[in-house]
Amino acid sequence: MKIKLYKNDLPDGLDLGPIVAIDTETLGLNPFRDRLCLAQLSSGDGVCHAVQFMPGGYNAPNLKKLLSDPNTIKLFHFARFDVTMFQRHLEVVTAPIYCTKIASKLVRTYTDKHGLKDLVRELLGVDLSKEQQSSDWGAPELSERQLAYAGNDVAYLHRLKEVLDTMLAREGRTELAASCFNFLPTRTALDLAGWGEVDIFAH
Amino acid sequence: MKIKLYKNDLPDGLDLGPIVAIDTETLGLNPFRDRLCLAQLSSGDGVCHAVQFMPGGYNAPNLKKLLSDPNTIKLFHFARFDVTMFQRHLEVVTAPIYCTKIASKLVRTYTDKHGLKDLVRELLGVDLSKEQQSSDWGAPELSERQLAYAGNDVAYLHRLKEVLDTMLAREGRTELAASCFNFLPTRTALDLAGWGEVDIFAH
Ligand SMILES: Nc1ncnc2c1ncn2[C@@H]1O[C@H](COP(=O)(O)O)[C@@H](OP(=O)(O)O)[C@H]1O
Ligand SMILES: Nc1ncnc2c1ncn2[C@@H]1O[C@H](COP(=O)(O)O)[C@@H](OP(=O)(O)O)[C@H]1O
Numbered sequence: 001m002k003i004k005l006y007k008n009d010l011p012d013g014l015d016l017g018p019i020v021a022i023d024t025e026t027l028g029l030n031p032f033r034d035r036l037c038l039a040q041l042s043s044g045d046g047v048c049h050a051v052q053f054m055p056g057g058y059n060a061p062n063l064k065k066l067l068s069d070p071n072t073i074k075l076f077h078f079a080r081f082d083v084t085m086f087q088r089h090l091e092v093v094t095a096p097i098y099c100t101k102i103a104s105k106l107v108r109t110y111t112d113k114h115g116l117k118d119l120v121r122e123l124l125g126v127d128l129s130k131e132q133q134s135s136d137w138g139a140p141e142l143s144e145r146q147l148a149y150a151g152n153d154v155a156y157l158h159r160l161k162e163v164l165d166t167m168l169a170r171e172g173r174t175e176l177a178a179s180c181f182n183f184l185p186t187r188t189a190l191d192l193a194g195w196g197e198v199d200i201f202a203h
Numbered sequence: 204m205k206i207k208l209y210k211n212d213l214p215d216g217l218d219l220g221p222i223v224a225i226d227t228e229t230l231g232l233n234p235f236r237d238r239l240c241l242a243q244l245s246s247g248d249g250v251c252h253a254v255q256f257m258p259g260g261y262n263a264p265n266l267k268k269l270l271s272d273p274n275t276i277k278l279f280h281f282a283r284f285d286v287t288m289f290q291r292h293l294e295v296v297t298a299p300i301y302c303t304k305i306a307s308k309l310v311r312t313y314t315d316k317h318g319l320k321d322l323v324r325e326l327l328g329v330d331l332s333k334e335q336q337s338s339d340w341g342a343p344e345l346s347e348r349q350l351a352y353a354g355n356d357v358a359y360l361h362r363l364k365e366v367l368d369t370m371l372a373r374e375g376r377t378e379l380a381a382s383c384f385n386f387l388p389t390r391t392a393l394d395l396a397g398w399g400e401v402d403i404f405a406h
Contacts, residue, residue: 176389183389183404193376200308
């Protein structure tokens with residue numbers, strides 16, 4: 001994966017096509033406490049465009065336009081988390097969304113392993129290193145290994161989507177998946193409004 | 204509450220207005236095992252129209268038309284359960300939906316008591332008896348007390364909706380509630396497809 005690193009926003013005039021794979025790196029898992037440090041984007045062509053955010057530097061008009069563009073599918077693994085981070089730090093509602101973790105839960109019913117590493121191993125035969133997952137993503141200079149890791153997290157999402165779409169179609173669950181993806185902006189709104197730990201549909 | 208009891212379907216030509224309060228009674232909480240025994244409907248005028256189902260008698264064109272009518276809001280307390288039962292036994296997708304339990308969770312954040320009895324007591328000052336809740340709803344002849352209980356379960360939903368709508372508007376959560384209600388047909392589809400115990404949005 002080739003990495004292009006930018007500060008604070010995507011460059012003007014970058015066209016990433018109709019389906020953009022996206023991942024983020026943050027200072028932790030708590031959207032109220034932990035800030036967004038890096039957003040990685042790829043059109044699926046082997047290039048990762050990585051936007052690094054400095055504390056307080058959350059004014060990214062090009063990225064925000066892409067995230068809210070109704071004609072571009074934003075492709076994530078566990079979209080809920082990244083979309084919550086974008087909403088919280090960039091004040092943008094991401095849509096439309098495709099989430100490989102939800103798609104996996106809907107078709108890979110023969111396992112309870114729906115981590116990105118598990119999906120990439122089983123469906124694509126690739127062994128993904130997760131070694132840099134817990135590292136200081138707030139550092140002003142990211143290391144080569146961090147950037148390689150960050151790129152890898154968006155490198156396989158297009159191919160995963162293709163395999164998962166075939167499985168969803170095979171099992172007649174394409175529409176069910178789409179309805180779940182459509183609810184994600186509401187699920188993240190609930191997270192940010194304080195219902196993060198609550199299943200609003202439970203009895 | 205006045206009760207009108209029907210067998211297997213609503214009568215022809217019954218107009219229950221734009222918002223119909225609905226509840227069901229079943230043989231238990233498991234939609235795969237337990238059958239739908241009674242559906243109670245009210246326009247909010249103090250009359251409960253109750254449809255009793257005999258085993259195997261699930262052909263109710265008038266009721267199904269109402270449940271799927273896009274211009275009639277179906278008003279439930281804990282819609283998820285009743286809508287799952289309707290989908291399973293009548294093969295109908297209920298929409299649009301309003302759920303007083305979800306609305307309550309979104310505004311009554313000062314309590315974790317979102318049972319119908321709790322809502323009716325706090326918001327309307329009425330003490331609802333739940334004494335017949337666990338009774339044999341599959342009996343061919345329902346008792347007076349069962350029918351009175353069944354009627355009471357739809358008697359207060361319109362008034363509850365009014366109070367909850369005011370609270371939702373006050374807290375700026377009307378749209379959040381609507382998005383949650385809209386997801387209910389997908390939530391019940393997941394229930395019937397075998398994901399009843401799974402939070403599909405969890406990590
Ligand atoms: N409650 C939680 N537990 C573990 N990981 C979580 C999480 N909430 C969000 N995540 C993030 O979800 C992403 C996907 O996890 P998984 O591969 O296990 O499905 C991980 O991101 P990164 O891979 O970008 O570090 C991880 O940081
Ligand atoms: N897991 C569950 N636990 C308890 N009640 C459940 C349930 N799933 C569905 N229900 C039903 O949800 C309805 C509303 O419950 P509550 O008032 O506690 O919010 C009850 O119906 P009835 O009141 O028609 O008997 C109850 O039967």
